[in-house]
Amino acid sequence: RADIPARLLKREGIGARVPRKEDARHLVGKGNFVGDFVLPGLQEVAFLRSPLAHAVVTGVEIPEALAGKVFLRDMMSDAVDIGSPSSVPTYQYSALPPLASGKVRHVGEAIAMAVAPTRAMAEDLLEEVEVTYDELPVYHSTDSALAATGEFMHPEWKDNVFLTLRANRDFEELAAKAEVKVSRTVELSRQCIVPLEGKSVLAYWDFQTDQLVVVSATQVPHLLRVGIAQHLAMNEEAVRVVSPDVGGAFGYKGQLYPEDLCVAWLAKTYRTPFRYLEDRREHLIVGANTRQHHYRLTAYADRTGRLLALDAVITIDGGAYSYYPFFVGLEPGQAIGNLPGPYSFRGYRCETLCVATNKPGFMAYRGVARTGVCFAIELLMDAVAREVGREPWEVRLENLVPASAMPYVNVANKHFDSGDFPASLRRAVEMIGLQAVRERQARGEPDGRLIGFGTATYTEQSAHGTTVFANWGLPVVPGFDQAVVRMTADGGLEVRVGVHSHGQGMETSFAQIANDVLGIPVSRIRVVHGDTALTPFSSGTYASRATVMSGGAISVACKELLPRIQSIAAYLMGVDAQTVALIEGRAVSGDKSIPLSQVGGAWYLTPQDLPADVHLGGLEVSRAYKPNVDTGTFTYATHAVVVAVDTETGEVEILDYVVVEDCGTMVNPMIVEGQTIGGIAQGIGTAMYEESPYDEQGQPLASTLADYILPGATEVPRIRIDHFETPSPHTEFGAKGVGEGGAIAPPAVIFNAVNDALRGTGAAEVLMTPLTPRRLLAALEGANRE
Ligand code: SMO
The missing domain is CATH 3.30.365.10 (Aldehyde oxidase/xanthine dehydrogenase, molybdopterin binding domain)
Incomplete structure (x- = not known):
């Protein structure tokens, strides 16, 4: 590649300011969010939420006419409470029920759900439901929670502390040498995360594949699949998670929430489509908090x-x-x-x-x-x-x-x-x-x-x-990622990744990474993400990891694909594979060049044009990657x-x-x-x-x-x-x-x-x-x- 001007090689590769491919559909309002899906028979889900912060639920009365339309925790016997295991010492486990059973522990915790053709109708059904409570002392601050002497937040807890972590490295010895000592108490307030699009989930049964399909605004589609299978007693291959366009995630959409589990349970049980869309008020009251x-x-x-x-x-x-x-x-x-x-x-x-x-x-x-x-x-x-x-x-x-x-x-x-x-x-x-x-x-x-x-x-x-994740004692610890790259018969490229892009521009930057290795124009590279049926396993998009991890996987996969393309092109051009460079969608050797559609076409469609040994590798590569x-x-x-x-x-x-x-x-x-x-x-x-x-x-x-x-x-x-x-x-x-x-x-x-x-x-x-x-x-x- 020495005689190729760098300008040509880098025009769309790593380092180029390529305009974002994904912007076009959003600028004309053609994004495809969970709220945009239209399915026959779709029912909307609404939740009845606790007005109290801490109470025993002593009774829930549902009028008989609402049977089959309003649901409580004890009707979901095949669902297990959401677990949050960790092997970190001192950690006290909390079970999060999909619908409250026994106790509510914050304002807005869901107690019942209703289904109806519209959200408004579902909310109206919930007006008919009567809940009675016995109030408990409220821990509104860390001070009041730490001062508690009984009735702790969760069963079998010995105090109100989730966990305590301690570090001490040469502190006393070095502090003793100090000439100046300065103290401050600083604090960040509790806040919400407020993505443009709230929590959103739709689920239906696909009779053709015999799968529960969960369409969710999630940043971790594969982990959500693991979680739903585990919490609904299903085999993982019977669950498919689709994460379509997602309106920002920021950490908020990296969890299995009660609402996800409830909607998935409805679709698993009734085999018709259900959807829940968090509204802004629900987000501000119920959505996970942060920063404090x-x-x-x-x-x-x-x-x-x-x-x-x-x-x-x-x-x-x-x-x-x-x-x-x-x-x-x-x-x-x-x-x-x-x-x-x-x-x-x-x-x-x-x-x-x-x-x-x-x-x-x-x-x-x-x-x-x-x-x-x-x-x-x-x-x-x-x-x-x-x-x-x-x-x-x-x-x-x-x-x-x-x-x-x-x-x-x-x-x-x-x-x-x-x-x-x-x-x-x-x-x-x-x-x-x-x-x-x-x-x-x-x-x-x-x-x-x-x-x-x-x-x-x-x-x-x-x-x-x-090992870093493992030290946190998490139930899932994959510090690696994967990519599948496939050249098409007409010389384009499909890149499949398990991370999800929801504003980060990965549909563009991942294409640039592939372009950097294979010289295929960014416009001919399609990045496929957001569907567990189409993409390799990944722990998802968080901690600023996608470009390093999935981007790295794309690069190593493309580097494995490169010599296969070069050897086919070399055969077709009658040159030595070492002399073949890929530039702007063409294989180039000296003054000869052919479009990559000839390479793809020869391998997929007219293999009789190629010697047998060129076939072995194929034009699809799957690679896992982690940094060294x-x-x-x-x-x-x-x-x-x-x-x-x-x-x-x-x-x-x-x-x-x-x-x-x-x-x-x-x-x-x-x-x-x-x-x-x-x-x-x-x-x-x-x-x-x-x-x-x-x-x-x-x-x-x-x-x-x-x-x-x-x-x-x-x-x-x-x-x-x-x-x-x-x-x-x-x-x-x-x-x-x-x-x-x-x-x-x-x-x-x-x-x-x-x-x-x-x-x-x-x-x-x-x-x-x-x-x-x-x-x-x-x-x-x-x-x-x-
Ligand atoms: S808070 Mo981020 O999605 O690691």
Whole structure:
């Protein structure tokens, strides 16, 4: 291939800004979501939900006329409660019934379901159902749950703690050497995940294949299939899961939910189609919650601000139930493992409690615990800088793992593979023009607003290997992935993967990966995903893993297919296979070339044109792939922001936002930027707007989008992005994963910037998300009183 101009080889391959193939159908409203399916006889499902947060259900009365239309748990004898097993020591198991039996443990827990031709009719049926309750004490907070002395959340529990994790590495010894000790308590509020499309599931019986078909908005179609088979006592081959277009997932759609099981059970039992579509109010009340972490932190440093040790207690409000298969230990595990961030200190003590309360269960959300830990360590880092009287970014430079130390194993046993953390920080500071910002800050704004600068650097582990999952004690631990690639008779390519694309642009970027190896135009490469009948097993799309894992599998499969295509082409052209290159859908050797349709046509349709030995391999390859280490890849980034704070109204405006990120080899920089900006929009929501508070009775106080505030276009500033591109030494083409990163740093940088702006006002400091005007004004008032 030496004589082929690089321009030709790379036009659509890895690194090209190829427009997203999937956008066309969405831009004209032709996406195919669960809500779009039309099936004869389809019945819609509605759930009767508990108005109480904690109660014994003493009776349910269903009028006789509703027999066969309204269902309770005890009618579903072949369904088992959703399990959430984990072998992590200290973990207390919770069973999540598909419909409540005996007890309800949060407002909105489903007690009965009704089926009817429309959702409205199904809801009307539920009006006829009478439920009686005996109220129980409500654990509305981790404090009240920890104070409980009896009537714990689940049978056989000895307290209200899901699990406790502890780490201690050389803490006492290194803390004793510190000259400076800085403590802070910081907190992130409970929030919802709010994908555009809520939880959605449709199920029917396919009599032709004799299968239960579950069409679900899921990010883990194969794991959902495993889960449904296990929980409905079915053989896995009798279940097919289809995941069509999905309107965002973000962690919310990685679980087997009670509603999935109920709808699947109806279709299995009655062999007619049923569907449930979560509405927005249900999402805000019942949908898995996220982000709520509480940190008590102490940094031990020398007089220059160099950290020696970190001490932390993390408390996570885990809600009422642990889900399947990614149990409630995911967040505490990621929190204790990632709190040390990208820093090089060597003393670490941490205790992490995950407490059960009367709220919906807790789930990872884009960034998985790292939004919390980044907020915690980065606010603490600024506090240390203030204590030692230095620029916060300079103190960070002292503490970041330097490029010369790579690869580096940190105090929490994270194996950083490559990259230059300090350089990303320096570049971000340069891009934001810090000196000019400081001058502007000192000058003062004409309108009296205060200017502040904040920065944060984080790492994001992806491509977790089997041993990492196994250490979390999960029931499913596949740290690998697979791809099937098949050349068609007319020279096109089909790529089958078990991960699912729901906004990430994989239909484009995966085609680019195949194009990079086989030179087939992206327009002739079809990426098939979202159907367990058509795709190889995969644990699914989460943890920013798809490009590294499935992308890697596509690449190795294509590399195995390449010589087969070359040898057929060589025979047809009468040249040596070594001389054949594939470019833009043609096999090229010297001045000879043939279209790949001749290669495919010869193999599939006119094999008599080929010698027998060319046939053996075939033009379809299935390959499994995992990176060459189990410890994953580490994308990193520095975010930096300038804000203006109005101390009269409490409003904060983001004036500038820059990102310097390194996700290794970029398959499509345009998609990397889109992912980063989308993540930042969600991170701004966490930082400034989104909150799902509960009162002392466990009642959710934000149940519509009028009181659960999301950022819109006017709240998201223009974001400037620069890329470093340090290939991972451990992955197929150097990718590290980027899907979630953008959502990690926004709360940290925005709070650091606001606290920087408030420095002149005395002791005012904001330490809890979201940064509403009310919280900011309260911090100012509190400081003035002191
Ligand atoms: S929260 Mo993500 O889907 O790992």
